[in-house]
Amino acid sequence: MSKSLFLILLAWCLVAGCSANPKFEKYTFNFSAEEDDRFFITDAIFDRTFGAPAGGVGCCLATGGASSSLRVSYYPSYGEFTWYDLKHKQFYKAKVEYPDNVQEMAANLPREVWLFSDDEPVEGGPELITSVTSDNWVITWLANYPGGPNIKKRELIELGRAKGVPFEREP
Numbered sequence: 001m002s003k004s005l006f007l008i009l010l011a012w013c014l015v016a017g018c019s020a021n022p023k024f025e026k027y028t029f030n031f032s033a034e035e036d037d038r039f040f041i042t043d044a045i046f047d048r049t050f051g052a053p054a055g056g057v058g059c060c061l062a063t064g065g066a067s068s069s070l071r072v073s074y075y076p077s078y079g080e081f082t083w084y085d086l087k088h089k090q091f092y093k094a095k096v097e098y099p100d101n102v103q104e105m106a107a108n109l110p111r112e113v114w115l116f117s118d119d120e121p122v123e124g125g126p127e128l129i130t131s132v133t134s135d136n137w138v139i140t141w142l143a144n145y146p147g148g149p150n151i152k153k154r155e156l157i158e159l160g161r162a163k164g165v166p167f168e169r170e171p
Contacts (some may be wrong), residue, residue, distance in 0.1 A: 003100030007009050011113035013061070015036055027072070027106070027126040030064020030146050033057045034134045040084045042091075044130065046076035057132065061139070062128040062156055063147030075102040079130060083164070094138045099159060113145040114152040123152065 029052035033039040041054035045111050052068045077100070082093045099105070112121035124145035139161040145154040 014130065025036075027070070027075075027128065028146070029054075029068050029129055029133070030129040031057045032060060032063045032129065032147075033132045034061050035059060038086050038134075039132045041081060041130075041132070042084060043080065043082040045080045047078060048080070050076075054130075055112075060147070061131045061133065062129055062141050062143070064127060064143075072113070075106060075128075077102075078160075079140055080128065081132075083132055083138075085136060088136075090115075090166050091169045092136050092166055093162045094162035095102040096138055096140050096162045098140065101140060104160065105157060109142070109144040109155050111144065113154050115150045116152050117150050128159075129156075132164075136166075137161055139163060 025130075029044065031041055031044065031052075031054040036058045037056075040056050043051065044054045045051045050070065050072065052070060054068075076098060078095055078097045080093070080095045082091065084091050106126040109124070109126060111123050111125070113124040114121050122145075124143075126142045127146055129141045129143055129146065131141075133139065140159045142157045142159055143154055145151065147154070
């Protein structure tokens with residue numbers, strides 16, 4: 001009796017475990033700003049379930065100089081960002097909504113990226129790049145490679161943007 005119960009539980013765990021385990025994909029969250037040494041991203045939270053470290057970010061828009069890689073089972077539907085603007089000595093926050101089909105868009109990105117320094121293409125991967133503009137908008141793009149001066153050709157798709165709302169942060 002106990003042996004058959006054990007086998008039934010084992011079979012159930014194997015079946016349930018296989019169907020319940022999502023496939024985790026690695027993709028990179030990148031952060032940048034329109035101006036160097038002006039913005040500090042204090043919070044980057046996606047779907048209120050996970051965050052990505054950002055901190056001080058530098059130039060330029062859609063480049064993603066500061067980055068962190070995470071393994072997650074899905075692409076987020078929105079991102080909530082809080083940053084400090086050193087020029088205006090002010091905190092801002094914004095929520096950027098993303099399209100429902102980001103996962104499909106990422107799967108359809110070309111994997112080959114052309115760099116000026118290479119004769120052959122290099123392999124890219126999905127990147128979510130979030131940048132803060134000089135007038136305190138936050139924009140998120142989906143790309144197949146981070147930006148920079150060495151990029152000859154890459155895919156860059158704007159997912160959404162939102163105007164930052166100033167607020168007083170409690171000490």
